[in-house]
Amino acid sequence: MTIPTSSTAQVIPGQGAMATPENAKPGKKAKRQRFLFLKNKKAAVGLVVLFFYILFGIIGPWITPYDPSARSNDLLQPPSGDHWFGTTHLGQDVFSQVLDGTQSVVFVGFLAGTIATVLSVIIGITAGYLGGKADDTLSALSNVFLVIPAVPLMIIITSILDNASNLLLALIIGLTSWSWNARVLRAQTLSLRRRDYIEASRATGEKTWRIVGFELLPNLTAVIASGFIGTVIFAVLSLITLAFIGIVSNAGWNWGTILFWAQGQQALAQGAWWWFVPAGLAIAFLGTALSLINFAIDEFVSPRLRSAGKTKLKTASGGTVRMRIGFTPVLSNSAEPHTHARPLPGLTPGAATPVVREAK
């Protein structure tokens, strides 16, 4: 049952001419839209910093100047040309330890974040969309996981298992930290599924998987994305906490292990600041980068703001104004005609100029 387009074109004269915009450059426009997210300064800074973490996470173990566990005779040296971040009480190179430790932190953080996000999306949306018994069961499940204290549980599990690998740690963190996001997604889904467009698509007979995939999920993207970022931060901090209290010290180096040794040897009391400051800063910067990306996603969610592109603009007088609700910016404040309507010489007897009403 399709209406041939030609019939509407016949009925409405000039429809074709009006339908084509004056300056349609689809290719250029699409490209610009794609990189709009990077125009956001928070997103750009966050992504650049995160890129370096991932880069060093991959190549870190290969480019360490020393074996991070190798002892030497340079005991507790401050930073120098030989040892950029100084050495430990055993003469180990702190720079190599930080570089080597990046991998496990980034790996565990992102793997745990992915596991938790996938679980929370599946459980949260299913509970919210299906309702009824399924909702009750899944809600009860996530409530149970919500009250499980994650870090003590991880301490117990990792201390039972002798050789806790990073993969296992990521699994444990991921499996215990999905419930909060599942609750948020369930609430959002509950609100969305009553919206008119969802009800309309159900009424037109769309299949459930399609409603969830094409109508619901795009509206949840921002919630899911910021949930993911939040879980990654949580996973990184959990891993470092576990390492710091000495639970996983035999699973290779990570920043928490460095802090564990620094704490154990009373680095602060000895004035060996180089021992713990680099690892602390690495954690802080990773957290900052992830938070910046999170903020940028929050700002980016509104399609209204997205279409605006930049929100700061220059006025004719050279100042800058910000686009805000309630105070529309004025770019040029003059009564000059913006476009010059040209009078037809043949038709009008006098030179017609834009009307200035009987002002004053």
Next chain:
Amino acid sequence: MEPVLEIRNLNVDYGLGDKAVRAVRDVNLTLHRGEVLGLAGESGSGKSTLAYGLTRLLAPPGVITGGEVIYHPEKGDPYDVLGLSDRGLREFRWAETAIVFQGAMNSLNPVHKISTQLTDVLKAHEPKMSEHSRNARAREMLKLVGISSDRMDAYPHQLSGGMRQRVMIGMALILQPQVVIMDEPTTALDVVMQRQILGQLIELRERLGFSVIFITHDLSLLVEFSNRIAIMYGGRIVEEAPAATIYRDALHPYSKGLLSSFPALRGPRRELAGIPGSPPDLAGMPTGCSFHPRCPKAFEPCSTHIPVLGRPDSPDGAARSVACWLHPTEQPVG
């Protein structure tokens, strides 16, 4: 008549640079003291954008790219609203120009009493007022819009749609502004209630002496209630004349189309005719007169040259203006 609000060459865009959609272009309009100026046109013709633009209420990405909005206060020198500072704008709003929004009855907060919401603005604009006189003013306002003052302590859900709408109109008038902008204030109401509210508004205007810019797509409503009517199409004003003049003989083919799309209550039966086609895409306007692709009387200059809004060469031309090549404009008296 003395002007109270003069809009000169106002231009409003959505977006920036070459992606901008030009929603209002070169609009010149004067609102006189005590008159009701109707603004009519199809959806998307720029009526609301014009109203929000001149009060600087457009949400991003709306920007004003040029023009002046000169406001003449009751006492004192006229000034440009577009040049006001944020602080100045805050003081100007509501006290000098108030707006009743589209679907305004949903603007009431459901958890606060009517009285709280009515006196809120008095607290902000006249902080020295005592609570007693604030309540007295709110009660007086309610009475003015025909709601008994024992409804002061009612919550919004306890009022009907029409009553809520009247509360909003009363709220807009509470600081006795010179200009009231009404953006389709009665669209959500039934015709009986529409008439009642509009009658009340006209009565209030006669008593309080404010001017009204009334935005609607219901031209029949305007013919009855307004002094002058301006017709918008594609972001421009295409015709402007006293209400009776437009009703009797509209010059622009678009105005004629609008007028022939609703039936007359009295008089001979006539064929109802719509306007073929759909409103233009503001991002890709046709060249020349933006109405020419739909105009039954288009001829050769229409597709290439933009007609200028000016006084038509007709006997009653002095009081009206039109932008159409069918009615060559005389040199406007400046």
